[in-house]
Amino acid sequence: MAETGNGADQAPQIQLNVVNQYVRDLSFENILAQKGGQGEVQPDIQVQVNLDAKEREGDNQYEVSIKLNIENRDKENAENKIFLMEIDYAGLFFIAGVPDDQMHPFLLIECPRLLFPFLRRIVSDISRDGGFPPLNLDNIDFMGLYRQEIARRQAEAGQAPVS
Template structure:
């Protein structure tokens, strides 16, 4: 894109500078239920862990500030058995100051880049919780936030097309 100056020449227009700062991070809600310990089960078991991830973002009252949350649900069963070892739910939030992102790109930015910044801290918390619960620390694999975002868009489009067909 070019911009005409008073002299009549054209100069390239600078792209807006994107600014993002993490203003704060916190655990909104957390639960760790050590089912195996409550039942008094002992012995060596191999855990099998399933992880569900949900993302949310909302505008805060201050200009350019947003709250982004990652909600994780971990369920661990004993390998080969139906016995639940532990359940872990955590809602981890970050407060962000974001400027310079075009409006049409703000939603993907909040749902991809912001969770990407929070994830290492959340990973450490999950590792500590599971270790302190008496299990080997759970080291979460990296989460593909781009893939999650794309899958959610596809799910919403399918849901919208189902409503229009009905």
């Protein structure tokens, strides 16, 4: 029988629980209907993503939010906006066992990955309920966004990017 040891050489167990998730802020504006627009338009949808994370009061609790700014314009005439949607979707997480030097990327990559399917459904429902075909967002590469932000910050500070 092999000896398992006391576990001191094993990596710490990571605990991650979603305590709560919620829409913090939501705005949807059907500009096409307000202008009395009708007929066929070719949508050109632009999505801006912003992430935020902060430690909350209480042991090992963190709030992570995904803020989407979605602008739908007519491809034929970019001046004509079809609809605007802004949503701030947040989750409250209990996280333990993540080393301090890995907490920042964990909060801005792993936590948004857990929230995104719920946010995607809300965006789809809101666009459909707003009078348009459901907007099914493509997957977001949160790791890619994180790396872009780190590279941007390093460029601002005049540092060479880390690979």
